[in-house]
Amino acid sequence: MKISFVGTFPPRECGIGTFTKNLYDAVNSAPGADGPNTALVVAMDDNGQHYDYPKEVKLTIRQEEQADYLEAASFINISGADICVLQHEFGIFGGQNGIYILPFLYRLKIPLIVTLHTVLKNPSYNERAVMIEICKIAQRVVVMTRKAVDMLMEEYGVAESKIEQIAHGVPDIQFDQQSVKKEFKLLSRKVLLTFGFIGRNKGIEIALKALPAVVAKYPQLVYIVLGKTHPNVIRHSGEEYRIFLLGLVKKLGIEKHVIFMNEFVDQTELFKYLSASDIYITPYTNEAQITSGTLSYAIGAGSAVISTPYWHAAELLSEGRGRLFPFNDVQALSEVFLDLLDHPDTMMQLRSNAFNYGREITWPKIGAKYAKLAEKIVSEQPDVQAETETILDLLALPPFLLDHVQRLTDDTGIIQHAKYGIPNLKEGYCLDDNARALLMVLMTYKRNKNPLALKLSPTYLSYINYMQNPDGAFRNFLSFNRNFLDEVGSEDSFGRTIWALGYLLGNAPNDAYYQTGRDIFFDASPNFVKLQSIRSIANTIVGICHYLKSNSGDEGMIEVLRQLTNRLMVDYELNRTDDWHWYESLLAYDNAFLPLAMLHAAEFLNDERVNQIALESMEFLSKITLNNGYLSIVGNEKWYLKDGESSMFAQQPLDALAMVLMFHQAFRLTSDPAYVQQLNTCFMWFLGENDLRISLYDFETKGCCDGLERYGVNRNQGAESTLAYLISHLSVLEAFEELTKLKAAHP
CATH class of the missing domain: 3.40.50.2000 (Glycogen Phosphorylase B;)
Structure with a gap:
């Protein structure tokens, strides 16, 4: 083997x-x-x-x-x-x-x-x-x-x-005590020993403070501290702890009884020192040490061991293999030292018990x-890392909860950022997040008539209304004290708002919300054809399509949809090559929203080229992001330039959301169940099926972490990430129901 x-x-x-x-x-x-x-x-x-x-x-x-x-x-x-x-x-x-x-x-x-x-x-x-x-x-x-x-x-x-x-x-090494004491010129001394990397948690100062009472009775005693300062301690604190110990030795007047050996010795040399010692001491300062190699070695060498009752010591020194004393108890340690030195037979029995046990844990065994x-x-022969499909199991999903959204929301709107799970009021509000929040609560209410979702809806809708300018465009940022922070927001924030408003017009919970949303939507509509940002166009297309689902006779809006879709088609044809089926010369952020928009447009325009581009670009993006059996998002750190490499870091929940929505719409358009499977694979990115293999969903706060960074997970849980998770979760539930109905209709 x-x-x-x-x-x-x-x-x-x-x-x-x-x-x-x-x-x-x-x-x-x-x-x-x-x-x-x-x-x-x-x-x-x-x-x-x-x-x-x-x-x-x-x-x-x-x-x-x-x-x-x-x-x-x-x-x-x-x-x-x-x-x-x-x-x-x-x-x-x-x-x-x-x-x-x-x-x-x-x-x-x-x-x-x-x-x-x-x-x-x-x-x-x-x-x-x-x-x-x-x-x-x-x-x-x-x-x-x-x-x-x-x-x-x-x-x-x-x-x-x-x-x-x-x-x-433990190494299967043995030395005669008298022989190694003679070699080290310690024949006339009682030897105490501590070895291993030196750091504050080792409690060596406790042993030093216990020595004066012991050396008063046994003046031939010497305490050897064998080991370097831990490299991590050196990096952060230098030799501060060793210097402290040296000063303590001088203060206690025990300079002749303590030897510091700043060395990392090999095993053979180490076992010589262990064999030469009369007592081995580990005076660690807290219980939280589950394994101690130094303690195991001391037992293996047959040392008489004294230790504080940290976890490994309490277990290993049971059954007469050593003696324990309370944490940080100098007097108790002095008494144990004196008791063993006063009763050599007892000390020899400890050594014998330890040695016999040590024979059972030698490295060959x-x-x-x-x-x-x-x-x-x-x-x-386990099927390790088998390439099997992830099964859509609703019972395995976390409960759908609005706890963190409620925590982030006040009477103005949803706070855009959080420090871990706590709203960061300093950052105020933004249009993007309130639009996404409106979309999420509308989806939630449509699904299960959740009263909290209905209660939150007017807060987000009123924020959108407040941020609209007379020309129909929108401001984006608002401070916590309700001061505008910009004159005109980004086109991205505009498009996301139209997406949410379009969904409202197709799924309004009551007429008051519908009429308010309709006014805002159509006040903004003259700006639709003025958009330049490709992602804002895509978001607006999706919003228009949601509106058309309940207003399919609006020929004027269908013509606007055709114009915006043609804009995406032109960009696609300009940038497409045999090996690059995309709308730009790079994959940047929110990528899946581009094919998602084309998939929505294909429902209404009856244009085969729209349908072809939608599926072709979706397939291209899928090959890049799903080629390992899980979603590996193009990171926002460096993106993915044509003929370059995809960036792994700064993966954003917004991109995972777009992938989920893209496959959901592809399933609705084609009725191909494979797209539901891919949708689920993308959703599982939130729950740990990602490059770092760790969940972004926080089961404690019910929020979602802000992304995967080079160092690990960004533990802040702002509105964007949490809303991306919740909208994705709702999409999974909807897709599962739609798939169930499809299977029932075509058994």
Whole structure:
């Protein structure tokens, strides 16, 4: 069996790297069912650093370069590997909370085992989302303690059958204590030891404060602190903590009893120090550490361990394998030190218990467990990342709720921006969002007579009315204190308003709303043929078509529709080539609205060329954005220039909405059920079927995040994104009902 390992790797100085190296060696040495195992490594680089890796490292991933993750997935898929084993720790993968690992995992075509080195009890929204997705993708999730198993089940909803508990391995290295004490010139000393990366959470100051009472009775005692300051601490705080510790040693007058060794030693040297120590101490300052490699090593070496009761220590030191003392309790630690030093038989029993347990978790035994687990998973032959269609399942959708829209709306209109889920009053209001809000509540009321939707409708309609100028055009922006911020709004905002007003005229909940909307619509209509923006023309076409559904005899408006549609056709013919079926020389924003407008126009104009252009441009856009089985929107960061490459970042919910509406209209026009499937695929972009594989819909606030950025998800939840989600959700529900009726009529 061939196994691909992904994680940090030596010579990078990192605890996860040491773990990956040991696991690699152990699995390679473990007997396989069909012969020897083989392995390769994909190593994580950090912060622009590059390392002189050994030959087993076949590829590296730069932490903040997402393209490297995608390249690595492709490499592993063609490497011949049967299974991938990933080491996960927050901080080693790029993007917001390590989100860049998700596209990598989703592109793997082989089974996946993930070893979790951290399980957070109170994760942030993004940390939880990333962890849930990782566990969802993996065939098995390996953790090292029972506490971690329980937390995964309770906090993240992971099925127990998916979780494997395999202890942290320890090197099978042994030294005689007296021999190594002699080598280190410590024969006459009682030796306390702490090792590992140094940082504030390690609580070394607690151990230092406990020493004066101990050295008063045991003046030959020495406390060795072995380890470098953690690289992340160095980047943010320099050596501030180490300097603090040095000052504390001097203040306590214990300079002769403390040795700081600012080194990252290899395993052989480390086990010499562990063997030379009489007591090993981990005085961590809080409970939230689910795995400690340093603690495992101390147990493996047969040390007498004293620790605070953080999660891993409380479990590993049970059954007489060590002693615990309360967090930050200096006096209690002094008493435990003295008790063990006063009773060498007790200390020897702790050492014996630890050593015996350590024999059960040596790397050869741990490697064999991983190899056996990998063989079991591969033998099950799971259909990993199968190219199957997403089934439209309404029961899997979140409930349709207007909570966040109500939160954003006051008696003026809908606030355009939010700080996370809180309205950002400083940004005021805009016409675009109030038009979209009107459209959404009208769709909602039409569907289920929602009283809140009806109640909100006049607020958005009155905002539109207030922003209309005497010539029928509209202002766009209004401050929170109701001051106009522009004289004339963008053509895009004009077109979106006509879209909403047209829908109102075709679906008015009562006559008062209809008459108000009609006045605004026709006051604006002289401006229709003056429009220059291609997207404003498209939005206006859609609005006109909604109006014509209940006013099909309006020949004057049909002629305006024909003129605007011809404008799009001219642009299409000017820019179309054999390999570029589009209206411009680039794909920018709100792209799907262009074929959507043509699909709507095709309903009324009885022009085969309109229909042909609509379907041809829709197919072109679909090939670019749906070629991986999910929606990958053209990002607004750099867009997609003809003969260039599509930008991945700054993906906007507005583009996903346009794709949903486009396929919905294509289904209505053609009655082809395949378009409903594509509609659903596009909608699932909001719920995690996207390039970063994380949901933009916030199940807590009932809002939608503002987009996918280079760093991860933009967690602000403004009106545009939330309305895009809600309109898309309504379109899915409508399409499902229409498909059901079609199937009933043609069983």
